[in-house]
Structures are given as C-alpha cells and as structure tokens.
Amino acid sequence: MHEFRDVLLRYLVGSCKSDGFGRSASGMLASMFEPLHANPDRTVGEHRHILVTGSRVIVRVEVAGSARTLGDVEAESILGREPGDLILGRLGSVYYWASRLAEGQMESSSLDDHRLGDLRSLHGVLSDDEWNIAGRATQMLEWQRDHQFCGRCGRANEAVRNTRAMRCSADGTMAFPRLSPAVIVLIERSDGCCLLGRNRGWDIPMYSTLAGFVEPGETLEDTVRREVFEEVGVRVDNIRYFGSQPWPFPNSLMLGFVAEWVEGEITVDGDEVIDAQWFRPDDLPMIPPPMSIARQLIDDWLDRQT
Numbered sequence: 088m089h090e091f092r093d094v095l096l097r098y099l100v101g102s103c104k105s106d107g108f109g110r111s112a113s114g115m116l117a118s119m120f121e122p123l124h125a126n127p128d129r130t131v132g133e134h135r136h137i138l139v140t141g142s143r144v145i146v147r148v149e150v151a152g153s154a155r156t157l158g159d160v161e162a163e164s165i166l167g168r169e170p171g172d173l174i175l176g177r178l179g180s181v182y183y184w185a186s187r188l189a190e191g192q193m194e195s196s197s198l199d200d201h202r203l204g205d206l207r208s209l210h211g212v213l214s215d216d217e218w219n220i221a222g223r224a225t226q227m228l229e230w231q232r233d234h235q236f237c238g239r240c241g242r243a244n245e246a247v248r249n250t251r252a253m254r255c256s257a258d259g260t261m262a263f264p265r266l267s268p269a270v271i272v273l274i275e276r277s278d279g280c281c282l283l284g285r286n287r288g289w290d291i292p293m294y295s296t297l298a299g300f301v302e303p304g305e306t307l308e309d310t311v312r313r314e315v316f317e318e319v320g321v322r323v324d325n326i327r328y329f330g331s332q333p334w335p336f337p338n339s340l341m342l343g344f345v346a347e348w349v350e351g352e353i354t355v356d357g358d359e360v361i362d363a364q365w366f367r368p369d370d371l372p373m374i375p376p377p378m379s380i381a382r383q384l385i386d387d388w389l390d391r392q393t
C-alpha cells in the first residue's frame with residue numbers, strides 16, 4: 088500500500104492552495120462537462136486545447152495567479168502542427184481537446200506568457216472546471232499511449248467509434264480507460280468522537296480519515312470494513328456513502344464514506360498508520376486542507392455534532 092500512501096500524501100498535503108471547495112459533497116464535483124467520444128465539427132463553437140507532456144500541461148498565464156487553457160492559434164504555434172489529437176468533451180459551447188507535446192518542445196519555445204506545470208501545482212491557478220478537464224487529458228493520453236497494441240496478442244489496437252475504448256484488430260479484445268477506486272472513510276462513535284489517523288508518510292503532524300484501494304471482488308463496503316480493521320483494528324458498520332472526488336495521480340477515484348464504530352480498541356498497523364485517536368469536535372488536531380474530500384468528511388461530521 089506504499090504506492091497509495093504516496094498518492095494520498097500528494098492528495099492531502101500537496102494542494103493546500105484551496106479555492107473555496109467548501110461545498111457539499113454532492114455539490115463539490117458538480118460540473119456541466121459532457122464527455123465526447125466522436126470528433127465534433129471543428130468549424131462550430133470554440134475549441135480549446137490541453138497540451139500534455141508526461142503529467143505536465145501547458146497553460147496561458149493571465150493575471151497573477153490565474154491561467155487558462157490554449158486557443159487554436161496558441162496551441163498550433165507551440166505544437167508546430169494542428170492540435171487536437173483526442174477529443175475530451177464539451178463545456179457549454181467550448182470543446183476541449185488533448186494533444187501530446189514532445190519532450191523538450193515547450194522548453195525550446197519562446198512564448199514567455201505560457202507556463203508548463205504539473206497538474207497539482209496548477210490547482211487553484213486554472214479554474215476548477217479546466218483543472219478537472221486537464222486531469223482527464225493527462226489520463227486519457229496516457230491510456231491511449233499505453234493501449235496502442237493488444238495486451239493479449241500484441242497486434243495493433245484501433246479506436247472504437249462512439250465509445251472510449253480501444254479494440255484489437257485481430258481478436259477483438261477491448262481496453263477501456265483504467266481507474267483505481269479508493270475508499271476514504273470517517274469513523275464516528277455514539278459518544279460524539281471521530282477516529283482520525285496519522286500516516287507514516289506525512290512530515291506534518293496531521294490527522295485524517297482512513298483510506299485504501301479497492302481490491303478486485305470487493306464491494307466498497309467490504310473495502311471500508313477491511314481497510315479500517317487492517318489499519319486501526321476496529322470494526323465498523325452502518326456504512327453510508329458521502330461523495331466522491333476524481334484524483335488523477337495517476338488515476339484514482341476517491342469514494343467517501345461515513346461509518347459507525349461497532350467494537351474494538353484502536354490498534355494501529357504501524358506500517359501505513361502510525362497513530363490513530365478518537366477526537367472530540369472541540370479538540371481536533373491538524374486536519375487536511377479544504378479541497379480534499381477528507382476535509383469535507385470531517386466538516387460534515389462537525390456540522391452534525393451541534
């Protein structure tokens with residue numbers, strides 16, 4: 088689970104630049120973005136471009152601290168060719184495309200009002216909508232690059248019309264974009280306390296909700312029970328869904344839950360979680376920044392304690 092610890096660390100600590108994510112779980116991810124799987128008419132509407140190299144994207148810097156994605160002319164001048172390798176979707180009348188940029192191509196460009204940044208550093212710099220679209224771009228291009236050939240027979244794959252999939256030209260094996268779902272859970276007890284844990288990988292004295300990847304064959308509720316017992320040795324039940332948050336580092340989806348303590352004393356695993364305690368609402372330790380679903384689980388719990 089070390090890989091997950093690293094992902095979670097970046098998730099919780101790396102993006103303290105919040106921009107008012109203090110929305111409800113159901114509202115935090117509300118977006119009008121419509122994914123598209125077939126190329127739209129390039130002569131209709133506005134077209135914007137996410138140029139990607141590795142996990143970094145190029146943005147146009149505007150006033151201090153804000154940036155936007157690129158228009159047709161900007162994208163073409165940087166790429167040196169027509170942009171638009173992969174259609175992502177539409178937000179209102181604006182179509183968003185992803186294009187792959189060769190390593191070193193941006194560095195040799197003389198456009199000093201553009202910036203090449205990793206997604207995490209661009210959070211709060213791009214708008215929420217464009218940041219999420221940029222996350223789709225990096226994941227989709229990576230998926231497309233890694234599925235050029237069939238994993239079963241090695242022959243060439245081809246894109247499937249009108250769906251996001253690649254299919255082997257010889258045996259029909261299908262490949263779909265991959266996500267790695269992870270649960271994140273706030274445990275509450277009837278005496279008004281909640282259980283938060285401290286991760287070994289954190290270099291700040293922060294406590295948060297518990298989290299872990301879903302394993303094949305598990306329901307999400309199974310994962311919650313297993314991860315909680317593995318990490319802190321207590322049993323939980325009455326597991327309720329809270330909300331979700333995409334996290335493109337590289338392809339996670341955080342699924343938030345609230346669960347009730349049933350039995351057991353805290354016994355941390357000492358590997359992933361090095362300390363865990365029951366906390367009262369008026370005596371909380373350092374907790375994650377507002378953009379994270381972990382924080383929203385905690386804020387929701389706090390709201391329910393009054």
Ligand SMILES: [Zn+2]
Nearest residue numbers: 237240255258
């Ligand atoms: Zn094949």
